[in-house]
Amino acid sequence: xxxxDVLYGVAITNLVGSTNREISVLTFDSREVKKDAVFFAVKGxxxxxxxxxxxxxxxxxxxxICQELPEQKxxxxxxxxxxxxxxxxxxxxxxxxxxxxxxxxxxxxxxxNGKTTIATILFKLFRSLGxxxxxxxxxxxxxxxxxxxxTHTTPxxxxxxxxxxxxxxxxxTYCFMEVSSHAIVQHRIEGLIFAGGVFSNITHxxxxxxxxxxxxxxxxxxxFDVLPKSGxxxxxxxxxxxxxxxxxxxxxxxxxxLKQLADYKGRxxxxxxxxxxxxxxxxxxxxxxxxxFNAYNLLAAYGTALLLDQDKLAVLTILSNLSGAxxxxxxxxxxxxxxxxxxxAHTPDAVQNVLSTIHDIRKGTEQVITVIGCGGDRDRTKxxxxxxxxxxxxxxxxxxxxxxxTEDPMEILKEMEAGVSPTNRRKTLxxxxxxxxxxxxxxxxxxxxxxxxxxxxxxxxxxxxxxxxHFDDKEVLTEQLNLLS
Ligand SMILES: CC(=O)N[C@H]1[C@@H](OP(=O)(O)OP(=O)(O)OC[C@H]2O[C@@H](n3ccc(=O)[nH]c3=O)[C@H](O)[C@@H]2O)O[C@H](CO)[C@@H](O)[C@@H]1O[C@H](C)C(=O)N[C@@H](C)C(=O)N[C@H](CCC(=O)O)C(=O)O
Ligand SMILES: Nc1ncnc2c1ncn2[C@@H]1O[C@H](COP(=O)(O)OP(=O)(O)OP(=O)(O)O)[C@@H](O)[C@H]1O
Ligand SMILES: N[C@H](CCC[C@H](N)C(=O)O)C(=O)O
Ligand SMILES: [Mg+2]
Numbered sequence: 001x002x003x004x005d006v007l008y009g010v011a012i013t014n015l016v017g018s019t020n021r022e023i024s025v026l027t028f029d030s031r032e033v034k035k036d037a038v039f040f041a042v043k044g045x046x047x048x049x050x051x052x053x054x055x056x057x058x059x060x061x062x063x064x065i066c067q068e069l070p071e072q073k074x075x076x077x078x079x080x081x082x083x084x085x086x087x088x089x090x091x092x093x094x095x096x097x098x099x100x101x102x103x104x105x106x107x108x109x110x111x112x113n114g115k116t117t118i119a120t121i122l123f124k125l126f127r128s129l130g131x132x133x134x135x136x137x138x139x140x141x142x143x144x145x146x147x148x149x150x151t152h153t154t155p156x157x158x159x160x161x162x163x164x165x166x167x168x169x170x171x172x173t174y175c176f177m178e179v180s181s182h183a184i185v186q187h188r189i190e191g192l193i194f195a196g197g198v199f200s201n202i203t204h205x206x207x208x209x210x211x212x213x214x215x216x217x218x219x220x221x222x223x224f225d226v227l228p229k230s231g232x233x234x235x236x237x238x239x240x241x242x243x244x245x246x247x248x249x250x251x252x253x254x255x256x257x258l259k260q261l262a263d264y265k266g267r268x269x270x271x272x273x274x275x276x277x278x279x280x281x282x283x284x285x286x287x288x289x290x291x292x293f294n295a296y297n298l299l300a301a302y303g304t305a306l307l308l309d310q311d312k313l314a315v316l317t318i319l320s321n322l323s324g325a326x327x328x329x330x331x332x333x334x335x336x337x338x339x340x341x342x343x344x345a346h347t348p349d350a351v352q353n354v355l356s357t358i359h360d361i362r363k364g365t366e367q368v369i370t371v372i373g374c375g376g377d378r379d380r381t382k383x384x385x386x387x388x389x390x391x392x393x394x395x396x397x398x399x400x401x402x403x404x405x406t407e408d409p410m411e412i413l414k415e416m417e418a419g420v421s422p423t424n425r426r427k428t429l430x431x432x433x434x435x436x437x438x439x440x441x442x443x444x445x446x447x448x449x450x451x452x453x454x455x456x457x458x459x460x461x462x463x464x465x466x467x468x469x470h471f472d473d474k475e476v477l478t479e480q481l482n483l484l485s
Contacts, residue, residue, distance in 0.1 A: 003038070003063055003078065006095040009191070010080075010088050014069060017078030023063060026096050026158060028089055035060035040089045043067065049085070065089070090190025093157035100164035101192040104134070104172050107304060108179040108189065110223050111200025111236075113350045114297045115153070115178040118200060120325035121301040122176040128318045129310060134167035136160070136177035139326055139458045143170050154183030157190065164192075174308070181206060181219040189223070196232040196307060197224050197251065198300050201239045203349035208379045217241055227251035232307045236296060237262045254307060256299045258292070264303035268295050273331075273339075273361050285316050289324050291357035293350075297324075327457025329354065332478050335485035338445045340477045344457025346375065346402070348385040351454055355393035358450055366448040367395040369441045373434065373455055374416055376407030383412065384419025390454070391424035396444060399430045400437035402455045403463040434462060435476055442480040453477055 004019040006026070024036040030052035033039055039056040041049035041064065053070055063078045064070075065088050073079060082088040094101065107122065109115045116138045123135035123142065134143050136155065141148040141163055148163065154177065155163065167175050179197070183189055202220055210216040221244060224233045229250040235242040237255040246253045256264035269284070270277040276287045278295055280302060287298055298319055305315045330342045341358070345351045351372065358368055370390045374383040390397045399416050401409040409432045420428055431437040441451045453473045461468035 001096070006038075006092045007080075008095055009091045010082060012080055013083060014081035015079070016069065016073060017063075019078065019080075021062065021078060026089075026092060028085075028156070028158075030056045030059070033059040033061045035062075037061045038063040038065060038092070040085050040092075041066040042085045042089065065092070084187065086187035087190050090157040090187045090192075092191075093161045094191030096158075097161035097165040099191075099193070100161060100168040101175075101194070103168035104164070105174045105195035105308065106164070106192060107174070107176050107196045107198065107308075108192075108194050108223060109176065109198045109200065109300075110179040110181070110184070110220050111198075112203045112205050112347055113353070114200035114293065114300070115180075116325045116344075117294065117297045117328055118198060118300045118304075119176040119178050121297060121319065121322055122174075122304055124322050125301060125305060125315065125318050126174050126176070128322075129305075129314065131174055132170060132172045134163070134170075134172045134175035134177075136163060136175065137325075138178060143167050143172065146170075152183075153178045153180040154188050157188050160188060160192075179223055181216060182209060184219050184223050185210075194227055194231050196234065196304065197227050197249075198304055199224070199233075199235040199239070199242060199245045200296065200300060201236055201349070202241050203347060204379075204382055204385065205347045206379055207381050208377075217244060221245050221247070224249040224251070234264075234300065234303050234307060236300065238296070254303060256296075256303045258295055258299070264299055264306065266295055266299040266302075268292050271295075271357065271361055280316060281312070283313070283316055285320050287320055288322060290329050290361070291353065293353040293357065294324065294329070325458070327459070327474070329357075330457070330474060332474065332481060334481040336447045338442070338447060338481055338484070339450045340442075340481050341450065341452045342457060342473045342477060343452060343454055345454045346386075346456075348382055348389050351386050351389045352393065354452065354454065355390070358452060359393060362450060363448075366450055367444075367446065368393070368450050368452065369396045369398070369444055370394040370452045370454060371398045371400055371434075371437050371441050372416075372452075373400045373402035373409075374412055375403045375455070376405035376409070376412055378405075380415060383415040386419070387416035387428075388419040388421065388424070391420055391427060394452070395427060396441075397424075397428045398437045398441055399428055400434045401432050401462070402434075403459075403461075404465075405463050406465055434471065434473075438473070438476045439480050442477070442484055445484075451477070
């Protein structure tokens with residue numbers, strides 16, 4: 001492939017050398033450079049890719065894309081200066097893989113909570129409607145029946161366009177993908193053509209990365225700002241910032257809501273452990289998913305499907321039979337009728353939603369026992385709030401470790417404990433070992449009680465100092481509950 005073939009659409013601020021040359025691969029990681037590679041020097045959060053330029057040239061790179069031209073240049077190398085290497089990477093990755101997003105209808109889903117759930121529901125729905133379909137999500141990426149493990153919620157531009165190319169080549173008509181706020185800010189979705197964008201909600205998360213809630217809102221809104229006129233922008237009108245997302249979009253503006261008039265209107269008739277009974281645009285439907293937060297997810301999926309010209313009754317019929325995403329309100333019970341729920345709630349809002357749902361649908365005086373931790377190297381300000389919310393809505397809370405990453409689990413736990421009010425303190429225990437914490441919760445439970453294991457959902461590991469150790473909340477919970485039977 002020729003360099004000039006992948007440069008289409010890139011705003012070059014300075015060029016040294018020829019663009020008429022053969023290239024092999026594109027990469028932003030010096031450790032992956034090979035002969036004739038194009039290396040993108042990206043300024044990251046831990047290091048600056050510009051410092052690796054000399055070693056990438058030594059390893060065979062013949063094109064450097066950078067934000068600042070190096071003083072010492074190699075005559076055999078082409079240097080391209082751009083304002084933002086991340087943007088250039090997105091555009092060139094799309095060109096390199098022959099713009100796969102143009103060959104299918106790509107729908108992006110963004111918001112603090114619900115992205116995986118909405119993307120998964122849409123993926124399952126469109127497969128049932130008979131389409132070849134792709135999905136890019138936190139739990140896994142998928143092309144029809146083929147599962148491709150996920151490393152991020154939204155992959156880097158090269159991995160992303162490669163996946164989209166595989167989908168287009170497999171004949172997919174649709175792809176439903178999660179768009180994280182990190183991905184928007186880091187331009188991972190630059191150069192993609194979206195048929196539509198969906199907003200779920202925005203609440204406290206990721207302030208380590210965005211610094212302020214305003215920046216976080218702006219990051220989400222930026223996705224809608226660049227949607228094309230031919231596409232749709234579907235927002236949750238009940239969310240305080242839902243309409244903000246539509247302010248500057250050129251796409252066709254659509255809304256869904258439970259609490260007010262909207263293009264796609266729903267109402268929860270009844271919410272039980274066995275599922276949700278809703279009225280959607282005048283049709284009474286029963287769904288397997290539980291909790292009013294899932295009423296929003298179902299409504300978002302329904303609105304999206306109709307905006308993609310699908311038949312209303314066919315859509316509702318399939319949605320009514322669907323299960324949700326792995327590790328989201330995933331429940332097991334034992335012979336003693338103790339109910340265990342594994343849920344990926346890892347923000348204050350999600351914890352409150354899942355616990356208020358449990359609260360609303362429990363029958364009587366059963367205790368709710370919550371096991372919860374917070375991830376290391378992530379937003380610290382949500383730790384005390386998550387602990388407090390868990391206490392406010394539970395009879396007993398066991399504070400434990402999540403993915404400590406490079407942090408000391410005991411320090412994370414102290415920050416969680418700081419959020420627990422003196423009156424709530426008597427109902428909390430701190431047990432750093434997650435398995436022990438789950439085991440203790442099971443021992444404390446009496447018949448009929450409900451145990452919530454929050455924060456890790458589908459994750460099959462616990463990340464400690466860069467090493468991922470096997471850990472599966474549902475596996476441990478099922479094993480412990482069965483030991484009691
Ligand atoms: C904070 C963040 O988003 N980090 C992502 C970012 O890494 P970074 O900015 O820290 O990169 P860096 O280590 O500083 O390196 C800068 C540049 O130098 C390069 N480099 C580095 C070392 C070297 O020897 N040679 C070299 O060339 C790197 O490849 C990179 O291009 O770019 C990397 C490459 O694309 C990502 O893998 C990495 O994701 C890390 C692992 C991560 O944990 N990200 C999370 C926070 C994330 O993105 N989460 C969202 C979901 C959030 C949600 O749930 O809503 C997601 O979309 O997954
Ligand atoms: N619409 C919603 N509103 C509020 N909370 C929700 C909603 N949907 C799901 N949740 C809660 O948030 C948790 C995470 O849901 P989900 O995985 O769908 O979100 P996500 O946006 O993909 O998260 P991530 O940012 O980690 O990718 C669920 O386990 C549930 O507790
Ligand atoms: N996608 C989320 C996952 C959080 C899950 C939780 N288990 C943690 O490790 O903090 C994030 O990157 O913030
Ligand atoms: Mg997700």
